[in-house]
Amino acid sequence: MIRYSEVKRILKSHNLRITDGRIDILEFILRANKTISIKDLEKEFKSLDRVTLYRTLTSFTENGLLHKIPDDSGHATYGLCHNTCDSKNHYHDHIHFKCNECGTIECLDQNVPAFKVPGYLVKATDVILKGVCKTCVIY
Amino acid sequence: MIRYSEVKRILKSHNLRITDGRIDILEFILRANKTISIKDLEKEFKSLDRVTLYRTLTSFTENGLLHKIPDDSGHATYGLCHNTCDSKNHYHDHIHFKCNECGTIECLDQNVPAFKVPGYLVKATDVILKGVCKTCVIY
DNA sequence: CTTTTTATGCAACAAATTTGCAAATATTAA
DNA sequence: TTAATATTTGCAAATTTGTTGCATAAAAAG
Numbered sequence A, B: 001m002i003r004y005s006e007v008k009r010i011l012k013s014h015n016l017r018i019t020d021g022r023i024d025i026l027e028f029i030l031r032a033n034k035t036i037s038i039k040d041l042e043k044e045f046k047s048l049d050r051v052t053l054y055r056t057l058t059s060f061t062e063n064g065l066l067h068k069i070p071d072d073s074g075h076a077t078y079g080l081c082h083n084t085c086d087s088k089n090h091y092h093d094h095i096h097f098k099c100n101e102c103g104t105i106e107c108l109d110q111n112v113p114a115f116k117v118p119g120y121l122v123k124a125t126d127v128i129l130k131g132v133c134k135t136c137v138i139y
Numbered sequence C: 001c002t003t004t005t006t007a008t009g010c011a012a013c014a015a016a017t018t019t020g021c022a023a024a025t026a027t028t029a030a
Numbered sequence D: 001t002t003a004a005t006a007t008t009t010g011c012a013a014a015t016t017t018g019t020t021g022c023a024t025a026a027a028a029a030g
Helices: A004-011 A020-032 A038-044 A050-062 B002-014 B020-032 B036-045 B051-064
Strands: A066-069 A077-080 A095-097 A105-111 A121-132 B066-069 B077-080 B092-097 B105-111 B121-132
Touching: A004 A020, A020 A038, A020 A050, A020 A077, A038 A050, A038 A077, A050 A077, A077 A105, A121 B051, B002 B020, B020 B051, B020 B077, B036 B051, B051 B066, B051 B077, B077 B105
Parallel strands: A095 A121, B092 B121
Antiparallel strands: A066 A077, A095 A105, A121 B121, B066 B077, B092 B105
């Protein structure tokens, strides 16, 4: 169970102003336990303006609460950062899985390996696996 | 130097009809030697309709000439496939690098490693490194 | 060179995202 | 606790991105 005080604490610790909308949105994200898109939020929060949802995702991302997951579908998807992120340091060191069947994008526990490219400065790594997820796979 | 006959041969070998537009576009992509976006094409080919550019990217991708690279910017980016791709078999087994300075996305020679996730069926893997590219990096 | 197939341009549409601005709300400082 | 300041929200409107239908033009096949 996620408590109101905990949600507030998380917002505060990321230097985000505490508003009713943000509390509800963050609680929803925490509870969802999967990556979310603007569509998910629009479906869930009919009372909040679309623009506000976009801006919330942006500020959450800027302040290290969420990370944007690259996708070739043209729909931005966001996942929760691990506790270590803030506006200065943005690690999202886990890999992602996109299911071709249900479309869900999950954050997996597996960490990304280190890549070294001579002459390049690597600051972040995104790994997106595609295929059939645990829920959709048929043996 | 890329010759007209070579460009035609490549189109033909991917079962793509040869048109003036496609020759110009493919030549541009081959010459660019980096990944391209619809924006790049719009800038370069003012005489071609936007819809045609979209459709060209789609058919090039469907026929294994290009691959779509996931990106979190909301702008689809495409890279040349290695010679081995066709409409049936689509391998793009190399990793990508996106430069935070110049925005360019490059295909690197390095191959993606194999990821195994218990319970999941992995069919494709995308790796996008982010940082500062060879051209922009300052020592 | 005629037929068949496919690509192109145009107009219109649809979806996704951004911007400016005034009003409302949250935080800070007194 | 209140007044001043800073930020967020909602609304309307614009922009950007991508798609669809259809007539015409062009390419490939016979």
